[in-house]
Amino acid sequence: MTIGVLIIVIFMIVPLMVGFYAAGKSKGSSDDYFIQGRGMGSIAVFFTVAATWWSAFAFLGSNASFYSQGPIYLTAFAWNILFGYLYFVIGKRIWYLGKKFHYVTPSDLLGDFYNSEKVRILVGLVVIVFTVPYLQIQLTGGAYLIEVASGGVIPFWLAALIFYLVIIIYVWVGGMRAVAWTDIIYGALLFFGLLFTGLYIVRLVGGPIEMFEQMKNLHPEHLTLPGPLGSSGYASWISLCLITAIGALMGPQLWLRMYAVKNGKLFNLMPFLISLVAISYIGSVLVSWTGVLIKPGVENPDQILPIIIMEYAPFVIGAIVLAGGASAAMSTANSQIHAVSAVMTKDFYQRYKNPDASQDRLIQVGRYFLLVFSILAYFLALFAPGLLVTIGLIAFGGTAQLIIPTIGALFWKRANEAGAITGLIGGLTFTILFTFIPTLVSPLGLNPAMWGLLINATLFIIISLSTKPRDQNTVKRFENALLQFKYNENHVKERDKEYAEVN
Amino acid sequence: MNKRILFTILTILGLVMLESPIILWANKIDPMVLGLPFLLFWVLFWWAFCTILFLIAYKFNWGKK
Numbered sequence: 001m002t003i004g005v006l007i008i009v010i011f012m013i014v015p016l017m018v019g020f021y022a023a024g025k026s027k028g029s030s031d032d033y034f035i036q037g038r039g040m041g042s043i044a045v046f047f048t049v050a051a052t053w054w055s056a057f058a059f060l061g062s063n064a065s066f067y068s069q070g071p072i073y074l075t076a077f078a079w080n081i082l083f084g085y086l087y088f089v090i091g092k093r094i095w096y097l098g099k100k101f102h103y104v105t106p107s108d109l110l111g112d113f114y115n116s117e118k119v120r121i122l123v124g125l126v127v128i129v130f131t132v133p134y135l136q137i138q139l140t141g142g143a144y145l146i147e148v149a150s151g152g153v154i155p156f157w158l159a160a161l162i163f164y165l166v167i168i169i170y171v172w173v174g175g176m177r178a179v180a181w182t183d184i185i186y187g188a189l190l191f192f193g194l195l196f197t198g199l200y201i202v203r204l205v206g207g208p209i210e211m212f213e214q215m216k217n218l219h220p221e222h223l224t225l226p227g228p229l230g231s232s233g234y235a236s237w238i239s240l241c242l243i244t245a246i247g248a249l250m251g252p253q254l255w256l257r258m259y260a261v262k263n264g265k266l267f268n269l270m271p272f273l274i275s276l277v278a279i280s281y282i283g284s285v286l287v288s289w290t291g292v293l294i295k296p297g298v299e300n301p302d303q304i305l306p307i308i309i310m311e312y313a314p315f316v317i318g319a320i321v322l323a324g325g326a327s328a329a330m331s332t333a334n335s336q337i338h339a340v341s342a343v344m345t346k347d348f349y350q351r352y353k354n355p356d357a358s359q360d361r362l363i364q365v366g367r368y369f370l371l372v373f374s375i376l377a378y379f380l381a382l383f384a385p386g387l388l389v390t391i392g393l394i395a396f397g398g399t400a401q402l403i404i405p406t407i408g409a410l411f412w413k414r415a416n417e418a419g420a421i422t423g424l425i426g427g428l429t430f431t432i433l434f435t436f437i438p439t440l441v442s443p444l445g446l447n448p449a450m451w452g453l454l455i456n457a458t459l460f461i462i463i464s465l466s467t468k469p470r471d472q473n474t475v476k477r478f479e480n481a482l483l484q485f486k487y488n489e490n491h492v493k494e495r496d497k498e499y500a501e502v503n
Numbered sequence: 504m505n506k507r508i509l510f511t512i513l514t515i516l517g518l519v520m521l522e523s524p525i526i527l528w529a530n531k532i533d534p535m536v537l538g539l540p541f542l543l544f545w546v547l548f549w550w551a552f553c554t555i556l557f558l559i560a561y562k563f564n565w566g567k568k
Contacts, residue, residue, distance in 0.1 A: 074542070074543065075522070077521065077547070077549075078522050080550075081514075081550065088565075209538035212538055212543075213538070215540075224530050224531060225526075234526065237522070237526060241521075268560075268561050268564060272554060272557035272558045272561055275550065276554055
């Protein structure tokens with residue numbers, strides 16, 4: 001038991017040290033605090049993006065899903081591919097525009113493109129409202145793992161409290177830089193932890209091939225859709241893939257990580273790196289299906305990995321692996337708290353309350369919001385637990401709706417304010433109603449957010465086309481910027497010259 | 504063919520193999536390939552396809568000069 005507590009203490013102290021070291025490098029500007037002054041290096045970007053998007057949902061949720069619902073979570077291999085590819089196609093453009101026009105938050109880009117305060121406020125609200133429930137899952141998952149790893153010495157409420165204190169302290173002092181650097185440690189622990197556990201546990205039944213053979217003979221329903229419960233078929237397969245990839249990409253924490261990148265070339269490599277780390281999910285497959293064979297009937301499937309690892313592996317290994325799981329949670333939670341406080345500070349406080357705020361004042365306000373959201377999420381975690389996958393999907397379903405106005409901003413000149421607002425409100429209303437009102441059943445078994453996206457896109461196009469175009473100056477400014485992105489500055493200058501000569 | 508278009512088409516191909524209703528055709532246990540149930544093999548195969556594709560695309564700068 002004491003070894004478990006010791007491992008947890010190390011696990012808490014190391015990030016604090018990294019955080020204080022990062023704080024020593026800070027430059028004192030609000031851009032530095034929120035997006036590391038757009039100077040984040042490649043290794044930090046990769047780990048902070050990957051670890052931020054792999055959350056407790058990936059670590060505990062994946063095992064819960066393979067264990068109780070069959071192969072549906074295999075769709076994760078595809079969502080890593082999709083996410084990586086979108087990060088390249090959309091993320092690189094967002095990065096470029098952010099650098100050119102000095103954006104820090106999602107609202108900065110969308111509000112500027114649609115030239116609208118309403119869009120700005122709506123986007124700010126969407127990212128906050130849908131990030132907080134997702135934040136609460138991280139806390140619940142992480143605190144639960146700490147409780148188990150300590151052998152029950154640290155109770156849930158205390159684990160959650162320690163969990164947050166550590167994050168608050170290093171984000172408070174070090175901002176984005178501290179988050180990214182601690183994510184390198186968390187990321188490494190998380191990916192190796194999951195894969196290692198799978199390879200270790202599957203030996204209990206004689207290796208992977210033997211395990212699949214036994215599963216085929218004893219539990220064939222676990223190996224094909226719609227799984228043993230019969231509820232996870234194709235509709236869930238495609239919903240889960242699209243909503244997870246898009247919803248995560250549009251979350252404020254990932255958005256800030258597009259602005260923070262130093263070298264644009266890194267975006268070209270990200271699809272490969274993000275796809276590659278999906279290999280860790282093989283660990284989940286091996287653990288969970290071995291679990292079906294040796295430990296059937298676990299009541300709360302979220303607990304399958306902790307239960308197996310504590311029972312069948314030496315305590316030290318178990319505690320390290322569970323610390324890896326807590327890493328998954330912390331690396332997401334730290335980024336979310338940081339991102340939400342950035343949005344509140346820049347989009348609401350600075351924009352509407354105190355436009356002349358000094359750099360120090362902005363950082364200070366960011367820190368207060370950090371505290372407020374942490375306390376809020378703490379109480380949510382104590383009083384509202386649930387199956388991790390379900391809550392995660394609601395949160396992703398909300399932020400996913402932002403993809404429509406974003407694609408509009410990047411690829412469609414005719415997009416306008418009315419279209420963006422109507423689309424977003426339509427999509428969100430459908431998603432929320434069909435998620436929370438039990439009598440409303442989403443057609444074809446698809447996730448409500450999928451229909452939300454369809455309604456959103458349809459309204460966006462129709463209303464944009466039937467109302468008057470955006471202000472021509474803004475259109476021209478973005479068109480030029482995106483052309484420069486596509487070719488290079490000289491090419492665009494020549495083109496403008498030719499255009500001027502012809503006219 | 505323009506490399507950039509080729510990379511895009513191949514990425515979409517990989518995603519279609521994994522996320523279109525084609526997956527229902529692959530949704531079976533037999534034939535087991537390399538000891539893996541067929542669905543798992545199928546998913547891993549197309550995942551590996553896309554991952555390697557992304558590495559090659561990176562090497563060629565996604566077809567951009």
